[in-house]
Amino acid sequence: TPLTHDSAIIIVGGAGTIGSSTALHLCRRGYKNITLLDVYGFPSDYAMHGSSQSAGASDINKIVGSSNSGTRGEITEMTMDMWRNDPVFKDYYHEVGELSAAADSEHIADLRRSYEAKLSHPVKSKEIKWLSNREEIITHCPHLASGLIDGWQGIWNERAGWGAANDAVDSVGRELRRFGVKMVFGQGGTFDRPLLDDDTTRCIGVITKDGAKHYADRVVMATGAWSPSLIDLEGQCVSKCWIVAHLELSEEEAVRYKSIPVVYNEEVGFCFEPRFIPHHQPGKDRWIIKLCDEFPGYTRFMETQPFGAGQPIKVSVPRSHSAHPTDTVPEEGQHRLRRVVEVMLPEFKDREFVKSYMCWCTDTADAEWLFCQHPGHPGLYLATGDSGHSFVTLPSAGSQVVDLLEGKASAERMRKWAWRPGRGDPEHTGRGGEPPKDLGDLKGWAHGDDE
Numbered sequence: 001t002p003l004t005h006d007s008a009i010i011i012v013g014g015a016g017t018i019g020s021s022t023a024l025h026l027c028r029r030g031y032k033n034i035t036l037l038d039v040y041g042f043p044s045d046y047a048m049h050g051s052s053q054s055a056g057a058s059d060i061n062k063i064v065g066s067s068n069s070g071t072r073g074e075i076t077e078m079t080m081d082m083w084r085n086d087p088v089f090k091d092y093y094h095e096v097g098e099l100s101a102a103a104d105s106e107h108i109a110d111l112r113r114s115y116e117a118k119l120s121h122p123v124k125s126k127e128i129k130w131l132s133n134r135e136e137i138i139t140h141c142p143h144l145a146s147g148l149i150d151g152w153q154g155i156w157n158e159r160a161g162w163g164a165a166n167d168a169v170d171s172v173g174r175e176l177r178r179f180g181v182k183m184v185f186g187q188g189g190t191f192d193r194p195l196l197d198d199d200t201t202r203c204i205g206v207i208t209k210d211g212a213k214h215y216a217d218r219v220v221m222a223t224g225a226w227s228p229s230l231i232d233l234e235g236q237c238v239s240k241c242w243i244v245a246h247l248e249l250s251e252e253e254a255v256r257y258k259s260i261p262v263v264y265n266e267e268v269g270f271c272f273e274p275r276f277i278p279h280h281q282p283g284k285d286r287w288i289i290k291l292c293d294e295f296p297g298y299t300r301f302m303e304t305q306p307f308g309a310g311q312p313i314k315v316s317v318p319r320s321h322s323a324h325p326t327d328t329v330p331e332e333g334q335h336r337l338r339r340v341v342e343v344m345l346p347e348f349k350d351r352e353f354v355k356s357y358m359c360w361c362t363d364t365a366d367a368e369w370l371f372c373q374h375p376g377h378p379g380l381y382l383a384t385g386d387s388g389h390s391f392v393t394l395p396s397a398g399s400q401v402v403d404l405l406e407g408k409a410s411a412e413r414m415r416k417w418a419w420r421p422g423r424g425d426p427e428h429t430g431r432g433g434e435p436p437k438d439l440g441d442l443k444g445w446a447h448g449d450d451e
């Protein structure tokens with residue numbers, strides 16, 4: 001069936017980053033029959049923004065504008081233009097600047113190479129600057145004057161900053177409602193398996209957990225870190241979690257740290273300016289700094305049988321914070337998070353975190369997206385493989401998925417996004433360094449029912 005503006009299109013994971021973006025671009029290109037299915041509504045708890053309804057504004061900021069490779073890098077201009085100017089996004093982007101630094105000589109050399117590569121670009125070259133010592137760093141990031149930044153060098157990008165993750169996705173949700181997109185959330189929106197045509201094995205819809213059949217001409221699986229546990233991806237994606245902590249500041253402290261740039265150091269981690277989190281009860285508003293450590297991520301391997309697997313197989317399966325709101329992070333991770341505070345925010349080195357949690361994404365071996373038609377089931381599309389760096393593309397990722405659906409994606413991009421089992425190992429490669437540890441071997445993170 002050729003794709004027309006009246007084709008029925010289902011997006012599974014439609015309240016997540018890539019799913020909602022896909023729906024937005026479909027609407028803007030005139031498609032009129034779109035249905036989103038998702039476990040949670042907006043803001044969703046899906047991997048790339050790690051937020052959760054039950055936890056309120058849990059994912060309050062994500063980096064926007066840092067350097068990115070592959071397709072994500074190629075669409076940077078569209079991405080940043082939309083963050084700055086598109087009415088759906090512009091109120092949720094905070095251009096406070098970003099320092100991307102390192103102390104280790106090899107890491108500095110990598111940063112220097114990526115800096116030099118941008119110098120030939122007419123626009124990017126004007127936005128970045130190389131900072132080669134403490135003084136230069138402090139000029140742009142005065143709050144690091146007391147930080148442990150000896151030996152740091154790196155790239156200052158003044159046209160970058162952070163996005164208010166939950167609010168931005170919510171804004172997309174409002175726009176989709178305005179366009180009349182249908183949405184089913186909860187049990188009735190939870191994917192069980194694709195609905196197949198008996199004769200052709202073509203995908204003709206989705207069966208949800210409540211047993212309902214949803215028919216469609218195209219089904220897009222934008223299911224983030226859940227993808228490999230829902231559809232057998234033959235090892236192309238390995239889902240991992242990273243960890244996050246929140247520090248609470250008084251208003252006086254927050255005022256002093258307001259508008260600090262995003263500071264990222266791949267040997268340590270990263271943090272954001274304090275964000276005001278309003279509360280409906282007076283006196284309960286809060287100022288929160290979100291911070292993360294940098295490490296190879298954690299897997300959670302278990303036996304499960306995704307659609308398409310003839311028998312149970314080992315897959316790293318996320319455990320969502322929404323379903324397990326009391327989960328925290330492994331003990332060893334707490335130590336790394338404390339280190340981020342010591343290095344970047346020493347004033348608060350003795351302050352306890354008000355919250356720590358895990359945020360899931362799914363890696364491909366080459367960190368490029370998996371945007372393709374399923375080889376065995378025409379009509380079924382994968383829009384996953386975020387590889388940890390896709391939230392920044394919330395405004396633009398969907399344009400790429402829609403290009404794929406419309407057959408407009410370039411041969412080069414189709415090749416990059418292709419179904420590609422065996423081309424590298426997403427568990428061990430793509431990030432260098434140590435392979436990820438498994439949550440099953442770590443203590444201190446699971447709380448509540450099934451500790």
Ligand code: FSA
Pocket residue numbers: 063066067242292294295361387388389390392
């Ligand atoms: O600039 C960005 O794309 C932010 S990546 C944030 C991060 O926590 C990674 O640092 C981590 O390694 C993982 O990919 C999850 O996302």
